[in-house]
Every structure is written in C-alpha cells, then in structure tokens.
Amino acid sequence: MSDRRIPEATVARLPLYHRALLETAESGVGTVSSQDLATRAGVNAAKVRKDLSHLGSYGTRGVGYEVDHLVHEISRELGLTQDWPVIIVGLGNLGQALANYRGFDARGFRVAALIDADEKKRGRRVAGTTVEGLDALERVVAEREIAVGIIATPAGSAQEVADLLVAAGVRSILNFAPTVVTVPDDVSLRKVDLAMELQILSFYQSRRADSSDTADRDAPVPEATGA
C-alpha cells in the first residue's frame, strides 16, 4: 500500500469492485487479474491496481487477486462486516420504495426504523416495519442504535429532519430530498438527486442535438455518479 489515507475517489469505487467480485465469485472463478476486474466494474485496469494498492498488497504478481480474499479485505475496509441499522424518514413513494429495496440487506444495511410526519401513515407497516411519528425519532435512534439516516421527505422538511437526526446522534446521512442540507463537520452527508441526474443528461443530449447539424465529431460522453 504505502499510506493509510484512502483517496475519496477510490473509496467511491470500492463498492463497485465489491459487487463485481461477488458476481465473479458466484460464477466460480477463484482468481482475477486487474484487467478482469476492470472489465466487470466498467473501469480501466490501471485504476483498479492503483485503487487496490491503497488497501494493501493483496495481489500476486504474474497471477492476479484471489477473489474471496479480496472480497473480504474490501468488505472490512468498507465496514460491511458489521450490521448497520438504517432509519428512513419520509414514506412517500420514494421512501416506500427504499424501504422495500432489496440489496440493502445483502450488504448489511437493515431497515430498522421508519418515520413519517403524517399522522395517517403512523402505525402502517411497510416492508415489515411499523411507521412511527417524528416524535419517536430520537428514541428509536437510541434504542435501535441507528447508524445511518435516509432522508426521503419533501425538500421543505429535509433540513429539519437532518437536524433531528444529528441531534439524535446519527453521523451518516443520505439525502434524497432535492435541497441543500447542511450538517456539522463530523457528520457524513451524501446526496442523491434524481432530477439533477436528468438535467446533467439533458445538457449532453442538447449539445448532441446542436452539434449534429455541424461538421463536429461526436460529443464527449462522461460516466457518472458517486462522490
């Protein structure tokens, strides 16, 4: 490896490698080269090697990486060896879809609490968990040792919910509300903005439409998401 600080861009790709390796393991392959892994993860081989070198020297020269071992090392690095209880706040269409999303469980993320401000939703069961009111937030975060908060409320409530989550002790927040949310420095915040993604696509789409009239070469097309 060399250093103990893993670049942010590398961290953002570790889940990609993790998933690719799990698929590889399922197909019974025991060893992969950086090139194999790169193809399955949709990146290039040099990047894979550089990224993995930040974790340690887990490969064998002339051979490649042992799949099971690498999965284990990446899991450990990502903290996937433990269970992370998740709270979802806001059970509109998106919140419900997230509560039912298969693929969280598989990675150790367990939906442990559901909160909605709407009286009418209280008491309903979604994906096997009972929806509770906003007033229950602080209590359930403590009782169920919630580690990650997901905000799926309308934009107008997002900051308030974030403040409640932080006050309750949640240090990792994923925000789906289409608004800027600010948190203290010691809290991790990531956001997923659906409309924003479409707008970025729209930019390149309209560029393409423009330049198709001219003698231009094809427009550049970027990959996306993550940090």
Add this chain to the structure above:
Amino acid sequence: MSDRRIPEATVARLPLYHRALLETAESGVGTVSSQDLATRAGVNAAKVRKDLSHLGSYGTRGVGYEVDHLVHEISRELGLTQDWPVIIVGLGNLGQALANYRGFDARGFRVAALIDADEKKRGRRVAGTTVEGLDALERVVAEREIAVGIIATPAGSAQEVADLLVAAGVRSILNFAPTVVTVPDDVSLRKVDLAMELQILSFYQSRRADSSDTADRDAPVPEATGA
C-alpha cells in the same frame, strides 16, 4: 468566458445553481452575489464564479448576478427550455416511485412511456400513463420521440434493456439497476446506485468508530454525488 467546453464538474453543478436560483427568485430577490449563491447551493464562492465564467460574463462587477437572467442562461445551457419525453423501464417499487416523482415535470422531463416485462403489470396505469410490454419499447420510443431512458429493472435485465433503448435511438440513459451497463460511445450514461451510496457512508462511519478510540482528530467528511 474564454472557452466553449464546459468542464464536467461544472456541468454537474449547474442543476444545483439552477435550483438555488429558482428558490432565490421565489423569495423575491432580484440580484445575487457569488457568495449568496454559493451559500444557497452549498459550495464556495470561488467555485461559483469559476463555474459561471464558463458560461459567459453574466455578472456585473460590484453588484452580482441578475437572478432571472442567470436562470435563463443556465436553463438554456442545460437544455431545460425544451421538453424531454422520458421512458421508464421496470415498474417495481422504485420505477413506480420514479413515475410518480414530482420534480421531473417541473424541469421539463415528462414521463411519456412506461414499460415492464411482467405480463401482469401490462395495462395498469401508473401516474397517468399505461404500462406496456417490452415489445412496445421500440415503437413508443419512436412515436413519442423519447429522449431519455430510465432503467429501473433488476440487475439481470439492465443490459438487455439498455441495448433495446440504444437500438430504438435513445441517447441518454439513467441506470438505477445495481450493475454495470455498457453503451456505445455516442450514448450518455449515468448511474444511481442506492446500495453503493450507503456503502460509501459505511466506510466513513466505520473509520470514525475506529479512530474514536485513538487520539485522532475527526475523520474527514466528503460531500457527494453527481458525476
């Protein structure tokens, strides 16, 4: 400005500025400084100025930017002045949530077609649009001049659906399926991976847990998403 090529990182932030400016306009403010806009968008002022400088010189020294004008310029740059018909493929929980997502319409993205491979879903109406079978995909893309495809299928079907979309002429694709999808160079592809976002949070969360035992300073906490 100077150049006509807008950096990818800048493009990814334009929707953020766009939204912040719309909110600013609603509160009746006519002019913003780069500092105002930076605060509302959750970035720093230097970045705002550099980003906007790529679009042109739309500010006034000593004063700031005229909100309405800047909204218009960014809208034009992002291609939001036109209507983009969208197709959603896969109407599980997530696909349905996306179909119902308010906030697409507002930016010119109109859900114009819904497709699901499941016979049982065919004919159902979701968010005012009738669900059709996979066999209808090519026809409706042509008939309704679909510009953007959203893949919300299980991972196993995502590549197949992407191929169908590309064959039908769709050049912009947003992939929600947790798998790598490849498309020709002249097609834009972005991805949103829900489990991946949680795993990135998990990385920083477990680091924090580790170092809280030691005398370490607080862990660094990155902002996120986008390209």
Add this chain to the structure above:
DNA sequence: GCATGTGAATAGATTCACAGCG
C-alpha cells in the same frame, strides 16, 4: 513470462489572490 505495484507524467478540478470594472 506475466500481472502486480508504483514512481513519474499528465490531466483535471479547486482554491487563491488580485487586477479590472461598474
């Protein structure tokens, strides 16, 4: 021989700091 691991080179993004202008 072959694929890793890594310094060096390059490219890209962010931040600084200030000249320029309303």
Add this chain to the structure above:
DNA sequence: CGCTGTGAATCTATTCACATGC
C-alpha cells in the same frame, strides 16, 4: 468601494510505463 472574472498556484485524480517478484 465591492464583486466579478481569471491567471497562477495548489491539490487531487488518472494514466503511463516499467521495475519487481512470483
């Protein structure tokens, strides 16, 4: 005077290319 616009400096990430070691 205040705030934009932008070169220069810095920081981060990607890619290259090859020595290293199984």
